[in-house]
Amino acid sequence: AEGAGAQVGGADGGGEGKRRAQDFALxxxxxxxxxxxxxxxxxxxxxxxxxxxxxxxxxxxxxxxxxxxxxxxxxxxxxxxxxxxxxxxxxxxxxxxxxxxxxxxxxxxxxxxxxxxxxxxxxxxxxxxxSQLRFLFLLRGYADPMEYTPNAMSSAAGMHERFKEFLTSVDIRLRETEPPISRAGAPAAAAEAASARVEKWGDDERALAAALAAKKAEVHAHLCDAIDTAGALRAL
Missing domain, CATH: 3.40.50.620 (HUPs)
Structure with a gap:
């Protein structure tokens, strides 16, 4: 039969050489x-x-x-x-x-x-x-229909910018808190400087670590739920 998926004839009747209407062309x-x-x-x-x-x-x-x-x-x-x-x-x-x-x-x-x-x-x-295009696609479930519109792109670009600004701020903060390295670059001096800056966690650090662990679990749950990338991004 020529119809690759056409339903021809009655439920049990053939058509176009078919034995059954549900048959398709090999x-x-x-x-x-x-x-x-x-x-x-x-x-x-x-x-x-x-x-x-x-x-x-x-x-x-x-x-x-x-x-x-x-x-x-x-x-x-x-x-x-x-x-x-x-x-x-x-x-x-x-x-x-x-x-x-x-x-x-x-x-x-x-x-x-x-x-x-x-x-x-x-x-x-x-x-x-x-990256902005990737955000557009990640903000919709892979199984959901998606409309390409200026508003959708603007929303995706805005979220991408928030992520970008956050990561830039984190990078600046890390650079500000890096221990100084001696001019000679001696490993012992560098290790001593780093060791001097190690402090025990206080309440703020413990709260941040707990929030990070909870957020990782939330993102993982979204990804386990039919690859819900939109939920994971919004959680982040």
Whole structure:
């Protein structure tokens, strides 16, 4: 059958040579201008789903840890890949984990080459830094749809700037508190100077250490919750 995922006919009825409406094409008959190879069923080419199953199996074998793709591939593409590979390898779990990402939209429509409504990375980098773009993506769950708007970019750039200012302040503070090194650079003198500045923790240091430990646990919990990068960033 030519329809890779089309539901043709009744629940049990075939169509276009199908035994069941749910069947999908493993081998497509050749058409003018398309690549074709000889087979027992005539000249043709592999169907879309079997192409991906064959390439993944060739590289990864009978077990795949993570299979990622857009949410629109969840059905029928990934469902059909699983059906093929679990039948071929006689296993019950060919893929351990699927990660289906949400769509990136602009002006309310999915970015698409066919619609010519997309922005390339190079174009985005003319106005924003790579780090600001990373913040934009991290502020949305990987599975959530995302709208590319000036407001979204402004919010991401603002949060990035807060992180940048904080890290700069920390770096300045660390430089201010570094022990002086003798001009001769003698290791013994440097060690003595550093040792003289070591103090026991007071209440402020203990409170800071406790806050740091709590925040690390909070960030870890967000990342364990379906890779919630947005929650982790906001916690930080």
């Amino acid at each position: 081998w497509k008959a050749s058409k003018a201008g398309e690549p074709a190879w000889p087979s027992p069923w005539g000249a043709g080419r592999p169907g879309w789903h079997i192409e991906c199953s064959a390439m993944a199996s060739d590289l990864l074998g009978n077990a795949v840890d993570i299979n990622a793709g857009g949410v629109d591939l969840k059905f029928p593409h990934h469902e059909n890949q699983v059906a093929q590979c679990e039948a071929h390898f006689d296993c019950s779990r060919w893929v351990r984990t699927f990660l289906h990402s949400g769509h990136l939209s602009i002006d309310g429509r999915k970015m698409s080459k066919s619609l010519k409504n997309f922005i390339t990375v190079d174009e985005a980098l003319e106005a924003y830094s790579p």
